[in-house]
Amino acid sequence: MNGSTFSSAGFKILFVLLLSWQQTFGQEKPIMCGTSDSDAPQQIKHLMSRLPAVMASQKARTAAEEMRLCRIAVDIDSETYVKYDRDTAAIILKVLGNVEKASKFFEREANIRMVVTSIRIFKDDGVDPYAGVDNVHPMLTVLVNRNLSDFNFDKRVYLYTKPVFGGASGVAFIGGVYNVSPLEHNGTLMHELGHNFGSYHSNNCGWPGGPLDYCGGAEGDCYDKSSENSTKGSLMSQCGGTAGQPLHPMIQAVIKQHAEVNFPKIESKPQSVSLVGDITAIKGDFYSWPVSLNASSYEFSYSTDPDFVGETISTTALNGIHLLKQTRGSDYFVRVKAINSFGSSEWSNTIKNQDRPRPA
Numbered sequence: 001m002n003g004s005t006f007s008s009a010g011f012k013i014l015f016v017l018l019l020s021w022q023q024t025f026g027q028e029k030p031i032m033c034g035t036s037d038s039d040a041p042q043q044i045k046h047l048m049s050r051l052p053a054v055m056a057s058q059k060a061r062t063a064a065e066e067m068r069l070c071r072i073a074v075d076i077d078s079e080t081y082v083k084y085d086r087d088t089a090a091i092i093l094k095v096l097g098n099v100e101k102a103s104k105f106f107e108r109e110a111n112i113r114m115v116v117t118s119i120r121i122f123k124d125d126g127v128d129p130y131a132g133v134d135n136v137h138p139m140l141t142v143l144v145n146r147n148l149s150d151f152n153f154d155k156r157v158y159l160y161t162k163p164v165f166g167g168a169s170g171v172a173f174i175g176g177v178y179n180v181s182p183l184e185h186n187g188t189l190m191h192e193l194g195h196n197f198g199s200y201h202s203n204n205c206g207w208p209g210g211p212l213d214y215c216g217g218a219e220g221d222c223y224d225k226s227s228e229n230s231t232k233g234s235l236m237s238q239c240g241g242t243a244g245q246p247l248h249p250m251i252q253a254v255i256k257q258h259a260e261v262n263f264p265k266i267e268s269k270p271q272s273v274s275l276v277g278d279i280t281a282i283k284g285d286f287y288s289w290p291v292s293l294n295a296s297s298y299e300f301s302y303s304t305d306p307d308f309v310g311e312t313i314s315t316t317a318l319n320g321i322h323l324l325k326q327t328r329g330s331d332y333f334v335r336v337k338a339i340n341s342f343g344s345s346e347w348s349n350t351i352k353n354q355d356r357p358r359p360a
């Protein structure tokens with residue numbers, strides 16, 4: 001689905017625009033985000049000109065509370081792999097937790113549910129295309145040009161932990177597929193996703209009626225206000241705003257419009273999960289299972305009985321759970337069920353977890 005969102009020729013054009021913009025990108029003021037409206041595709045500019053009408057038609061629709069699904073693929077570099085002590089489960093937990101937090105925000109503000117469909121972790125004993133790249137613009141170039149065999153995503157994100165140079169810590173294509181964000185600053189990921197969902201900065205001159213705030217100064221050639229008019233930052237402001245605040249209605253309208261055009265509605269209960277093979281775990285390990293696309297939460301059940309007599313069920317928002325409560329010293333059986341507002345899936349297949357002694 002949505003093949004056109006990540007394979008259109010438009011992105012090649014965008015990319016050329018970005019390259020030419022990079023060369024003229026000045027260092028006058030350090031900003032957190034390197035995204036510029038000059039790389040916005042024509043349809044975003046067109047949308048801005050008819051935004052009041054779009055907002056009116058969105059209001060007129062009564063069934064506005066519909067959730068749409070955005071699939072996220074993540075790249076992690078070898079430096080992060082080493083930083084997390086080569087513990088892929090710890091990295092997966094961090095990524096899932098961050099995307100879930102971002103999803104909760106965009107679910108509330110724009111009816112977009114995000115799920116992670118893949119996490120590619122480059123290891124230090126293999127080839128890492130991001131090795132030695134320490135500026136977000138070239139990092140974005142690497143991300144865009146990666147050879148992929150799996151296109152099960154709508155947005156693709158490179159989450160890094162290394163120090164970067166050049167004045168920006170994140171960058172995104174406005175209305176596009178790709179963004180680069182720091183793994184350990186979730187506000188930036190949410191901001192860059194806001195760009196991917198079609199939003200300019202809130203202080204951009206391109207909004208109907210001018211900038212929505214002046215946080216970070218006006219972006220463009222429209223600045224005619226005194227500095228007293230500066231407002232507090234919001235998620236999409238260029239000065240680094242508070243991530244949890246509600247979106248401005250115009251930003252909300254742009255993002256909802258992007259979702260309606262690009263993401264399918266969630267209209268049925270989730271498919272059941274297929275668990276892959278038996279596991280060996282110690283108490284406290286983070287166990288993750290393949291995502292069920294339409295799920296908004298999961299039930300994780302375990303029991304020492306293969307028929308799940310006396311089973312213990314935990315609910316989790318993530319497609320994974322810390323194995324904390326299970327009895328040590330005995331094997332147990334595990335199954336998972338996916339849930340959303342339409343109902344729940346069947347139970348997954350059953351796998352066995354074998355308790356492994358904690359390493360000395």
Ligand SMILES: [Zn+2]
Nearest residue numbers: 033034035201
């Ligand atoms: Zn930005």
